[in-house]
Amino acid sequence: MEHLLIKSAKKESIERIPVWIMRQAGRYLKEYREIREKYDFFTMCKTPNLAVKVSMQPIDILDVDAGIIFSDILIPVEAMGIKVTFEKDHGPKLHNPISNYSDVEKLIIPEPEKDMPFVGESIKLFKKELNNRKPVIGFSGAPWTLASYMIEGGGSKNHLKIKSMMINDPRAFSLLMEKLTETVIKHLYSQIKAGSDLVQLFDTWAGVLSPKEYNDFVFPYQKRIIQELKKLSDVPISLYINNSGNILEKMSDTGADVISLDWMIDIAKAKKVIGDKVSIQGNLDPCYLFGEPEFVKQKTLDILNIFGKNTGYIFNLGHGILPNTPVENVKLMVETVINF
Amino acid sequence: MEHLLIKSAKKESIERIPVWIMRQAGRYLKEYREIREKYDFFTMCKTPNLAVKVSMQPIDILDVDAGIIFSDILIPVEAMGIKVTFEKDHGPKLHNPISNYSDVEKLIIPEPEKDMPFVGESIKLFKKELNNRKPVIGFSGAPWTLASYMIEGGGSKNHLKIKSMMINDPRAFSLLMEKLTETVIKHLYSQIKAGSDLVQLFDTWAGVLSPKEYNDFVFPYQKRIIQELKKLSDVPISLYINNSGNILEKMSDTGADVISLDWMIDIAKAKKVIGDKVSIQGNLDPCYLFGEPEFVKQKTLDILNIFGKNTGYIFNLGHGILPNTPVENVKLMVETVINF
Numbered sequence: 001m002e003h004l005l006i007k008s009a010k011k012e013s014i015e016r017i018p019v020w021i022m023r024q025a026g027r028y029l030k031e032y033r034e035i036r037e038k039y040d041f042f043t044m045c046k047t048p049n050l051a052v053k054v055s056m057q058p059i060d061i062l063d064v065d066a067g068i069i070f071s072d073i074l075i076p077v078e079a080m081g082i083k084v085t086f087e088k089d090h091g092p093k094l095h096n097p098i099s100n101y102s103d104v105e106k107l108i109i110p111e112p113e114k115d116m117p118f119v120g121e122s123i124k125l126f127k128k129e130l131n132n133r134k135p136v137i138g139f140s141g142a143p144w145t146l147a148s149y150m151i152e153g154g155g156s157k158n159h160l161k162i163k164s165m166m167i168n169d170p171r172a173f174s175l176l177m178e179k180l181t182e183t184v185i186k187h188l189y190s191q192i193k194a195g196s197d198l199v200q201l202f203d204t205w206a207g208v209l210s211p212k213e214y215n216d217f218v219f220p221y222q223k224r225i226i227q228e229l230k231k232l233s234d235v236p237i238s239l240y241i242n243n244s245g246n247i248l249e250k251m252s253d254t255g256a257d258v259i260s261l262d263w264m265i266d267i268a269k270a271k272k273v274i275g276d277k278v279s280i281q282g283n284l285d286p287c288y289l290f291g292e293p294e295f296v297k298q299k300t301l302d303i304l305n306i307f308g309k310n311t312g313y314i315f316n317l318g319h320g321i322l323p324n325t326p327v328e329n330v331k332l333m334v335e336t337v338i339n340f
Numbered sequence: 341m342e343h344l345l346i347k348s349a350k351k352e353s354i355e356r357i358p359v360w361i362m363r364q365a366g367r368y369l370k371e372y373r374e375i376r377e378k379y380d381f382f383t384m385c386k387t388p389n390l391a392v393k394v395s396m397q398p399i400d401i402l403d404v405d406a407g408i409i410f411s412d413i414l415i416p417v418e419a420m421g422i423k424v425t426f427e428k429d430h431g432p433k434l435h436n437p438i439s440n441y442s443d444v445e446k447l448i449i450p451e452p453e454k455d456m457p458f459v460g461e462s463i464k465l466f467k468k469e470l471n472n473r474k475p476v477i478g479f480s481g482a483p484w485t486l487a488s489y490m491i492e493g494g495g496s497k498n499h500l501k502i503k504s505m506m507i508n509d510p511r512a513f514s515l516l517m518e519k520l521t522e523t524v525i526k527h528l529y530s531q532i533k534a535g536s537d538l539v540q541l542f543d544t545w546a547g548v549l550s551p552k553e554y555n556d557f558v559f560p561y562q563k564r565i566i567q568e569l570k571k572l573s574d575v576p577i578s579l580y581i582n583n584s585g586n587i588l589e590k591m592s593d594t595g596a597d598v599i600s601l602d603w604m605i606d607i608a609k610a611k612k613v614i615g616d617k618v619s620i621q622g623n624l625d626p627c628y629l630f631g632e633p634e635f636v637k638q639k640t641l642d643i644l645n646i647f648g649k650n651t652g653y654i655f656n657l658g659h660g661i662l663p664n665t666p667v668e669n670v671k672l673m674v675e676t677v678i679n680f
Binding site: 163213246285291 | 553627631659
């Protein structure tokens with residue numbers, strides 16, 4: 001029997017709307033913080049026992065409708081040959097950022113089973129622990145977003161370095177995007193082979209471009225990844241872009257089964273733009289979870305009421321859950337969806 | 341005779357498309373850096389001689405079609421009672437941020453002529469220096485954006501503190517927005533009385549909200565400011581919001597004469613959405629100015645070709661010009677507009 005969340009992703013009939021939370025294994029849970037205090041972030045990602053332990057927490061505590069394997073979008077970037085560290089309160093730091101064609105040439109395309117074996121192992125262990133109670137979500141950053149980290153050397157305010165390379169060194173930019181595309185396909189396919197029931201592609205920064213640039217420089221790679229994976233398996237694929245209001249229609253042409261919306265879009269309007277082609281996921285503002293319980297409940301219901309009991313919708317936030325979110329509100333939100 | 345830029349803002353017939361640049365008196369000019377090295381940022385804002393000196397630079401160097409008075413959106417915030425300093429490479433720091441109703445109650449509504457006299461003085465001096473060669477643009481931050489700085493204590497990634505106040509302490513939030521609205525009206529009107537030919541309202545952070553929240557918590561204050569100023573003068577008003585693709589239509593209902601677009605919007609599509617109601621300004625990606633000359637020229641022409649020689653358009657960037665922008669490219673962009 002197929003899981004509720006997978007059925008809604010595939011637009012098959014469902015009993016109720018499913019729910020999970022981006023970054024659901026995270027700092028808002030004291031059980032997560034207890035483990036995180038003892039190990040550094042990458043160690044947790046790379047140790048199947050630890051990764052599965054924290055991946056199980058939101059299942060046990062919140063009873064969400066899917067588990068997402070604990071990992072990081074920069075895992076394959078490191079495997080490509082970039083040194084990544086996490087600075088306290090400053091996000092990731094990439095120590096040998098890409099600045100020209102020769103840097104790109106040196107990057108390897110990792111073989112997941114050999115170069116990041118812990119990813120598949122974690123998923124297999126997670127599947128075993130879950131014992132088919134819930135589906136497992138695998139994920140990867142998408143080429144543009146990973147390229148941005150690799151060129152900027154970390155997070156960026158205006159993404160000037162990657163845009164400059166895109167404009168002024170198309171040869172280096174294309175080779176980087178090609179290598180990342182191949183890497184992401186292999187990375188996601190290995191997660192599917194290990195047992196992922198759905199995979200999500202995070203192109204968080206693709207919304208910093210004009211629609212024309214998205215169309216020319218990002219969309220083709222997203223589409224190729226999705227099309228290649230579709231040839232290899234029938235696992236549904238979800239695509240998330242932050243700030244996607246201007247490119248929603250195009251985004252749905254990638255062939256993704258699910259479009260994961262940020263919170264800045266009117267979800268009713270997005271439903272009209274996307275039409276019946278694909279399923280929708282999102283888009284509660286993560287900041288709403290800092291409101292009073294009645295407010296949290298109402299905002300959750302406002303979204304649920306747009307979809308009623310129809311399939312093709314997966315409840316989620318419009319971005320990752322914030323570190324200090326009150327757990328009681330998260331529980332209330334999940335219960336509101338489950339009891340709807 | 342009315343200036344070209346003012347005529348295009350008012351949709352009166354024009355000989356060619358006008359051009360100015362957000363943050364045109366800025367670090368990309370070596371002449372600006374030479375002065376900036378000697379004085380701190382707020383001293384420059386508060387000393388009419390210095391403010392006018394740097395405000396004149398883009399006129400003399402680039403021959404843009406308007407001067408904007410050198411100032412900062414936090415000038416009235418300081419006058420309201422908040423201590424503001426600028427930390428090197430970290431943007432503004434507000435030392436006594438607002439966290440509750442009592443903090444808001446203590447804020448004063450400044451009388452511009454008494455509490456920020458240098459603003460009006462600078463504009464008068466700027467007008468005199470320009471001797472009617474170019475129109476003068478005055479500006480102010482809008483309530484939401486100023487409130488965000490005041491509550492967050494500086495720039496913010498997710499604007500959680502202001503959203504939390506908006507959700508959980510509507511009494512404090514509304515009083516703050518009311519006080520800011522009154523402050524902004526007085527601030528802009530004093531700039532109009534001093535001789536500004538157009539004023540621009542910067543609500544840079546209003547795009548971090550959902551369309552419904554924009555509608556409920558931001559739009560009414562923007563509209564009130566614009567409507568009140570319209571009662572007092574016929575100087576055209578421009579409204580800028582970063583990330584406004586989802587709220588364009590509503591934005592044009594504020595009564596603004598000009599909608600200033602960010603670079604993430606397809607300007608041809610925006611033109612259709614906004615219709616003939618208001619003029620449009622923008623939206624070249626500031627990063628494009630780091631391209632090769634041919635690229636800069638082409639991207640400039642791509643936008644110009646959408647408007648042809650019609651009135652109702654003002655060429656500008658989609659955001660402030662970046663500090664390291666090559667001046668030669670800026671000159672080329674301005675010349676391309678002027679010669680179009």
